[in-house]
Amino acid sequence: MCGISLAVFGITAMEESLYRHFLRNPDTAPDDIHLRLHVEQDRAQEAVTRLSDLGVLRRTERGTIAPADPEVAVDRLTEARMAELYRQLQEVTRSRAVIADLRAEQGARTLPPQGVERMENVAEIRDRIDDLAFFAREEILSVEPYAALTPANIEHARPLDRRCLRRGVRVRNVVLKEALTDPLTVRYLLELAAQGAEIRVADDISERILVYDRRTALVPVDPADTSRGALVAQEEGLVANILALFEKIWNESTDLAALVDGEVTGDGEGGLSEIEQQVLESMCKVGKDEIGARDLGISVRTYRRHVADLLKILDASSRAHAALLARERGWI
Numbered sequence: 001m002c003g004i005s006l007a008v009f010g011i012t013a014m015e016e017s018l019y020r021h022f023l024r025n026p027d028t029a030p031d032d033i034h035l036r037l038h039v040e041q042d043r044a045q046e047a048v049t050r051l052s053d054l055g056v057l058r059r060t061e062r063g064t065i066a067p068a069d070p071e072v073a074v075d076r077l078t079e080a081r082m083a084e085l086y087r088q089l090q091e092v093t094r095s096r097a098v099i100a101d102l103r104a105e106q107g108a109r110t111l112p113p114q115g116v117e118r119m120e121n122v123a124e125i126r127d128r129i130d131d132l133a134f135f136a137r138e139e140i141l142s143v144e145p146y147a148a149l150t151p152a153n154i155e156h157a158r159p160l161d162r163r164c165l166r167r168g169v170r171v172r173n174v175v176l177k178e179a180l181t182d183p184l185t186v187r188y189l190l191e192l193a194a195q196g197a198e199i200r201v202a203d204d205i206s207e208r209i210l211v212y213d214r215r216t217a218l219v220p221v222d223p224a225d226t227s228r229g230a231l232v233a234q235e236e237g238l239v240a241n242i243l244a245l246f247e248k249i250w251n252e253s254t255d256l257a258a259l260v261d262g263e264v265t266g267d268g269e270g271g272l273s274e275i276e277q278q279v280l281e282s283m284c285k286v287g288k289d290e291i292g293a294r295d296l297g298i299s300v301r302t303y304r305r306h307v308a309d310l311l312k313i314l315d316a317s318s319r320a321h322a323a324l325l326a327r328e329r330g331w332i
Helices: 013-024 033-037 041-053 070-095 098-106 122-135 151-166 177-181 183-194 236-251 256-260 274-285 289-296 300-314 319-328
Strands: 057-059 065-067 116-119 139-144 170-176 198-202 209-212 216-220 230-233
Touching: 013 033, 013 041, 013 057, 013 065, 033 041, 041 057, 070 319, 116 122, 122 151, 122 209, 122 216, 122 230, 139 236, 151 170, 151 183, 170 177, 170 183, 170 236, 177 183, 177 198, 177 256, 183 198, 183 256, 183 300, 198 256, 209 236, 216 236, 230 236, 274 289, 274 300, 274 319, 289 300, 300 319
Parallel strands: 139 170, 170 198
Antiparallel strands: 057 065, 116 230, 139 209, 209 216, 216 230
8 A cells, every 4th residue: 555645634544444445346245344454343334434425435236335436536535625624714713703802801992904905926816816715605706807718717716616606605707798709618607607606797897806705805906907916905995895896797797597598508418518418428438439429320520529529628638537527517
């Protein structure tokens, strides 16, 4: 066994041994697993149950235990660990309310929050945005006048957006109508909408706005040149005005579904057209393109073109990688 441990994900040594055992011996019966690991039966069964709850193991129809693919397992353990750390951080954050009580005892007035902070380093701005999104508890508002999202943009944003939506943070986003001309961008917006985000489209916007929990706002120093830096505002009056501007843009915008329903999404899952969905399912089941094309009644060239498009949509490096990403998103 290598020296890399799963303990960082909150997994015990015995649970890790159990998962590694099933990786080496898939579809083995769970009844005598305690004998193989030399532990008490109750402990082994508790470990199987916990790893199953985490999505690392699953019971098959035959009653055996099958392990999740290592990449999928690590992603699921990461999500679970991050959720636990977030809960702990919330407790720490709430505990800072004690400061107000202590200052009251001291007879001093608590200091007001910092007014406006200017940030000029792009990497620091991105880190601050990631932190604000991670710690958001109630709502994230944004106006983003981009023309298209790159695969790298989406890959960076997806886990952050997904975590926010999963923990019940309300997300309202206004995008530029021009972005709907890019299929990759539209599919990602539809993916977010399917997970609960509220997305509207504006014909013409130049403002760039981010507001977290109606307490912290982030705007560029120069909307026409974001490389000049950003302003982070926590002063109540400033944030209130930025919120008013957002609500005005929001009220004048059109719901995403009204513009793309039946135009881009087709009948498939996750924003795929019907034929793309069929090719995706075929690609995951059939080994040869000739067989997949014949089953769908299309030419091999057309089939392969759809496969290439799917790899681009999923930002996958291979067909196996595409199948894994599609399963993670619930597309198959």
